[in-house]
Amino acid sequence: MSSIIKFRALSGAYDDGPLCYLLQIDEYRFMIDCGWNEKCSPEIIEKYKQNIKSVDAILLSYPDFNHLGALPYLVSKMNLKCHIYCTVPVFKMGQMFLYDFILSKNHYEDFSIYDLDDIDNTFDKIQQIKYSQTVSLKGKGQGLQITALPSGHMIGGTIWKILKDDEEEIIYAVDYNHHKERHLNGCILDSINKPTILITDSYNFLYHQEKRKARDEKLLEKILNTLRNDGNMMICTDTAGRVLELAYFLDQLWKNENSGLFSYSIALLNNVSVSVIEFAKSQVEWMNDKIVQSFEVGRYNPFDFKYIKLCTSLNELKYLNGPSRNKLVLVSLSDLECGHAKSLFVDWCSDPKNTILFTSRAAANTLAAKLLEEPKQKQITIQLSRRINLEGEELEEYYQKLFEKEQEEEERLRKSKELESIDESLSEDEKSAEDLVNHIPAGNHDLMKIQENKNQFFKLNRKRFPMFPYKEELVKWDDYGEDLKKDEFAYLIEPNPYEHKQLEVVDIEMPEVENHEQEEIPTKCVSETIALDVRCKLVYIDYEGRSDGESIKKILSNVKPKNLVIIHGNEKSTREMKEYCQKHQIVQDRIFTPKIGEIVNATLETQIYNIKLKDELVSSLKFQKIKDYELAWVDAVVKSGNFDAEFQSGQKSEASTEFGFSLHPLPKDSSDKHKTVFVNEPKLSDLKQIFTQNSIQAEFHGGVLVCNGMIALKKNQSGRIILEGVVSDDYYKVRKILYDQYAML
Structure with missing residues (x-):
């Protein structure tokens, strides 16, 4: 059965901005990703605000700001209430991305759009799932199933598969990477064949990527030339996504004695670097097969770094010790708009010995974009x-x-205590009155005597004993049961036998570090x-982890979607991707290239419409049940309505609905009676069993079903059942059983 499918881009169409899309399947609406740019542009969030009231579920693909940056604002400030789904690493690393962003912003401005508490409250509402785990939706989403598949771009990155009634398959795949990397497997998009609709991006369609070996050699050359010439190197990267691939690779380079790099310092600098690496250590099962096998056999964890030092502030980086004072630093945020990366750039850019290396293309109108566009600008x-x-x-x-503020808080607490004391005095009065009542002897038919029994039926209004306030802890669990906590496997700490002995105290001069517990x-x-x-060297080496144009063409040729929706790419790449698919006949049906705000009607059957039935008409219908359905004959007048108004505005109201047409009852004098319609196609073999169950002898003779030797049932060429026989009690009994198999309208 075909469904009504509509798609709308709220952001990330005909540009490389943050991604956010609405996908409607019948009455159920998904918001897929809800990204924001690092400048937190208000015009982007305004488009989200207009549509969040109609959202039933949010699907998150990646943990970076471009895919979920607006989520805390929508949930905490706009009171968005719906199901939110993502994989376990996207849940963990998404928090790290947002924490680092907030802390970086607060170093340079009073950022009040949302805070750390808003992030925590938002992520408490997220349901975490695993790869290949199928979630069946309920309510309006009955018949819909969502499945997360690996994308190969970041740890936990997701290609979403949405299945409707095991028939219509919708694939959402953006920023995917089919190459197997050092810490991740490639995506499995090429194993998907002929989905109903493929929603994908054209971001890299015109981009040609160097081989990984060439890029690695180029990076090593830049590192050696910078550090050996008494310079420092800053690699601009993200917080908890692509930085894992770079950090793993660089730690391996430092371990190689032939490289000679172990004499230089290397650090990972962001506000949550320690937590990021700890989470990475605990997510080995989400990495590639080689890492998983090494961990299972020898308990080798690739993120148990030997040389990379984890720093959370510039002060810690300043006191980083090593045989040489030159260092390499992996630092966020990659656009250089705020954070430690911007501060380090200001400090290092004037030295020609230093190198600033970018590993991804920067967003438009950012400092990093200006530097990459004009690298010779001094x-x-x-x-x-x-x-x-x-x-x-x-x-x-x-x-x-x-x-x-403290005085107001004290006044509030004082009034609260006064109210509590009044409640306590009232409770004492109630108790005294109750004690007096208890001294009155109860009669045989008195209700008070019933209450003396422990197994009483009537519920008392007051608690029998005072109780402490109790808040039930929400236990998180999945298909395998309750999530395990690290503390449950901790070893008991043995008492120290030297605890009470005097030890010699030696004064050691330690470098001053930031004390986060000091008074603010x-x-x-x-x-x-x-x-x-700007006298330093500016270099770009691609470590984005996306499939390039040639690979995208091969993947599309293998997938061969029936319908294609192209998003997230500039106008040229979007146009050329569409032309390529048309020229090589990759897409069987239609290709859509929606602009921001444009609604795409991707319904497979183009003659299917939503129609609203007026209450007056519905109340007059007489439904007949057949199997799992109820049918009714409708005589009505069709009137046009405001098509797509609700989907466009995101508001649910009587004046603005999604229905393009509405049905109104006919005037009583103009309604003609229709002939009776029989709905169903019962088989003669099934009828034979039904007659037998009702004590009627039924046998086949030359394709004719004969009942009690007197009544015959057969099918004509059009498939209709013809009933023949002598008028008798058996005839009417057989006819009644036959009629019961139909819904007669």
Whole structure:
């Protein structure tokens, strides 16, 4: 049975911006990804706001900001309530991406769009799933199944397969990578054959990628030339996605004694670097087969780094010790708009010995994009923000506001305690009254006597004993049961026999590091425009982990989708991908290239429409049950409505609905009676069993079913059943049983 399928791009169409799309299958609406750019542009979020009320579920493909950056805002600020699905690594690493982004923003500005608590509350609502795990939806999504498949781009990255009634298969595949990498297997998109609809991107369709060996050699050459010439190297990367591939590779280079790199320092710098690597260590099962096998056999974990030091601040990086003062740093955020990467760039860009290496293409209108577009530009002007401690009148004003806030909180607590004391006194009065009542002797037919029995039927209004407040802990579990906690496998700490002995204390001079437990010093953000002399080397080496244009063409030729929706690519790549598919007849039916806000009607049967039935008409219908369905004959007038209004606005209301047409009852004087319609196609073999169950002897003679030797049933050329026989009790009994097999309208 065909479904009504509509698709709409809210962001990420005819450009390389953040990704967010609406997919409607009958009455159920998916929001696939909800990304945001690092500038948190308000025009992007405005498009999301207009549609979130109609969303029934969100599917997240990747953990980076481009795919889920707007999720905490939609959930915490816009009160979005729906099911959210993603894989376990996307859940863990997605939090790391957002934590690093928030902390980086707060270093340079007062970021108030959402905070760390909003992130935690949002991710508490997410349902984590595994690869190849099928989730059957309920309610409006009855008959829909979603399955996560590996994409090969980032750990936990997902190609979503949506199945409707085991017939219509919709594949959402963006930013996939078919190559097997050092820590990830490639995607399995080429194993999918002829899906009903393929939704994919054209981001890399015109891009030619060098072989991995050539890129690795180029990276090693740049590292050696920089460090051996007394320079430092900064590699701009993300927080918890592609950085794992780079970190694993670089740690292997440092372990190789022939490279001579072990004498130089190497660090991973971002606000959550320690947590990122700890999570990576615990997600070996999501990595490639070689890593999984090495871990199972020898408990070898590729992210148990020997040389890479984990730093969370520039101060820690400053005191990084090594045989040489030169260092290589993997740092976020890759667009250089904020974070440690921007600070390090300002410090290192003026030295011609240093190298700034970009591993991915930057978003438009960012500092990284400007540097890559004009690498020979020697001077640039940037807006630099930093935090300074409050002083003088500003500090006094801050403490005054803080004091007023504390006073308000104390007043609130005082009033709360007063209310509690009033409640306690009322409870004591109630108890005293109850004790007085208890002294009254109960009669044989008194209700009070029934309450003295422990197994009483009537429920008391008051608790029998005072109780502490209790909040039930939400236990997370999957198909294999409850999630295990690391603490459950911790060894008991043995008592130290030397604990009470005196030990000699030796003073050791330690470098000063940031103490996060110190009292927070009030600060403010100040901005200034500065001119930078860019004399360092600027290099781009592709470590994005996406399939290139030639690979995309081969994959599309193998998949051969019936319908294709092309998204997330500039106008040229989108147009050429469409022309290529048309020229080589890769797509069997239609190709869609929607613009932002445009609704695509991808319904397979083009003559299927949504029609709204008026309540007056529905109440007059007489339904007949047949198997699992109920049918009714409808005589009505069709009137046109506001087509696609609800899907476009995202609001559910009477005035704006998704139905293009509505049915209204006919006037009573114009309604003619119709002939009786029999709905069903019973087989004679099935009828034979039914007659036998009703004590009627039934046998086949030359393709004719004969009942009790008097009544004959046979099918004509059009498939209709003809009943013949002598009018008798048997005839009417057989006819009644036959009629019961039909819905008569």
